[in-house]
Amino acid sequence: MLRVAALNDVSRLENDTFLRALLRQPTPYTPVWIMRQAGRYLPEYNATRARAGSFLALAKNPDFATEVTLQPLARFALDAAILFSDILTVPDAMGLGLYFVEGEGPKFERPLRNEWEVRNLFVPDPSEHLRYVIDTVTQVRKALDNRVPLIGFSGSPYTLACYMVEGGASADFRLIKTMLYSRPDLLHQILSVNARAVTAYLNAQIDAGAQAVMIFDTWGGSLTGAAYREFSLAYMESIVSGLTRTRDGATVPRIVFTKGGGAWLEDIAAIGADAVGLDWTVNLASARARIGDRAALQGNLDPGVLFGAPERIHHEVQNVLAAYGTGAGHVFNLGHGISQHTDPDHVGVLVDAVHDLSRSYH
Numbered sequence: 001m002l003r004v005a006a007l008n009d010v011s012r013l014e015n016d017t018f019l020r021a022l023l024r025q026p027t028p029y030t031p032v033w034i035m036r037q038a039g040r041y042l043p044e045y046n047a048t049r050a051r052a053g054s055f056l057a058l059a060k061n062p063d064f065a066t067e068v069t070l071q072p073l074a075r076f077a078l079d080a081a082i083l084f085s086d087i088l089t090v091p092d093a094m095g096l097g098l099y100f101v102e103g104e105g106p107k108f109e110r111p112l113r114n115e116w117e118v119r120n121l122f123v124p125d126p127s128e129h130l131r132y133v134i135d136t137v138t139q140v141r142k143a144l145d146n147r148v149p150l151i152g153f154s155g156s157p158y159t160l161a162c163y164m165v166e167g168g169a170s171a172d173f174r175l176i177k178t179m180l181y182s183r184p185d186l187l188h189q190i191l192s193v194n195a196r197a198v199t200a201y202l203n204a205q206i207d208a209g210a211q212a213v214m215i216f217d218t219w220g221g222s223l224t225g226a227a228y229r230e231f232s233l234a235y236m237e238s239i240v241s242g243l244t245r246t247r248d249g250a251t252v253p254r255i256v257f258t259k260g261g262g263a264w265l266e267d268i269a270a271i272g273a274d275a276v277g278l279d280w281t282v283n284l285a286s287a288r289a290r291i292g293d294r295a296a297l298q299g300n301l302d303p304g305v306l307f308g309a310p311e312r313i314h315h316e317v318q319n320v321l322a323a324y325g326t327g328a329g330h331v332f333n334l335g336h337g338i339s340q341h342t343d344p345d346h347v348g349v350l351v352d353a354v355h356d357l358s359r360s361y362h
């Protein structure tokens with residue numbers, strides 16, 4: 001009885017092209033969403049952020065976070081919404097004290113600098129320390145009213161560890177690489193806690209209604225192949241295997257994205273994720289040939305293309321679609337987050353071009 005009601009709920013999704021493409025099922029066109037689609041390139045985002053007072057105040061208030069999650073969908077015909085939050089909410093919930101310095105990006109008040117701090121690291125309870133994120137997921141699902149699916153997300157254990165150890169952005173990763181090459185046991189301890197924290201966090205998002213989840217591995221590409229497999233990929237694999245597979249009778253697809261991971265696509269495709277995110281340095285045709293039917297692909301337009309004129313954006317969209325070729329299994333996206341200096345009208349050009357030009361490939 002319950003199950004039938006739940007199935008009906010899923011089939012009510014007005015636009016399920018994104019979920020279908022992730023599962024390599026046929027769609028009439030290629031679905032598209034944009035990494036960082038809610039952000040500073042949108043004047044309405046900046047207005048809400050000003051009302052909230054700061055980025056963190058915005059992200060920690062479910063009403064504001066819901067509002068900005070929906071803003072890009074009101075402007076563009078996007079095929080998915082992504083929860084408005086940040087990957088660094090997890091280390092913040094572990095007590096590291098996240099803050100932002102204007103123009104310098106994220107920082108931690110208490111980075112992990114000695115063995116004692118690493119030993120004391122704990123897995124935060126998402127329903128307690130990350131309640132505001134879970135509440136946002138619930139509110140966004142209500143507000144979306146089944147128009148498009150909602151993506152939940154987290155950082156990868158290694159990418160989170162980079163910020164936790166460095167204390168902020170880093171040009172050379174000196175501190176985490178010192179740990180990796182001198183005290184790998186300590187780094188493994190951090191990664192193991194992070195992997196358990198991310199698994200619980202993503203499952204809480206799925207429980208609250210996230211219909212797909214994505215793991216952002218922004219810094220895995222800074223490692224050697226061997227170190228990538230040992231310190232980043234292995235932990236993403238453990239997360240993927242611990243995620244809730246179905247909710248309300250529907251499969252919850254998982255996407256893994258390692259920026260700069262183009263050399264290791266076969267390994268990435270083997271960890272059990274439904275889709276692999278690609279940056280723009282990878283050719284989609286060769287990526288598809290290498291991965292075959294093991295996973296769908298997401299990407300991979302250079303975000304810099306959006307600085308070009310509309311005709312050029314059309315041309316570059318066409319190139320990405322042609323590189324993937326015909327058939328199911330492609331979700332269109334940028335190869336990394338959109339720049340804050342992007343003209344919002346160019347995003348509209350991109351989204352409409354993907355929808356128009358992709359029909360002939362399906």
Ligand code: CP3
Pocket residue numbers: 034035036037038039040049055082083084085086087088104105106153169216218337
């Ligand atoms: O895609 C979306 O629309 C969802 C929102 C989202 C944000 N951050 C909002 C945000 C997502 C998915 C993220 C992920 C994230 N955060 C990553 C992984 C993806 C990537 O881009 O590599 C990383 C590494 C972070 C850490 C982080 N948070 C950085 C480096 C910054 C500063 C960026 C900058 O340009 O200053 C943030 C802040 C942040 N997260 C902003 C947004 C919209 C800008 C904050 C502001 O409004 O001032």
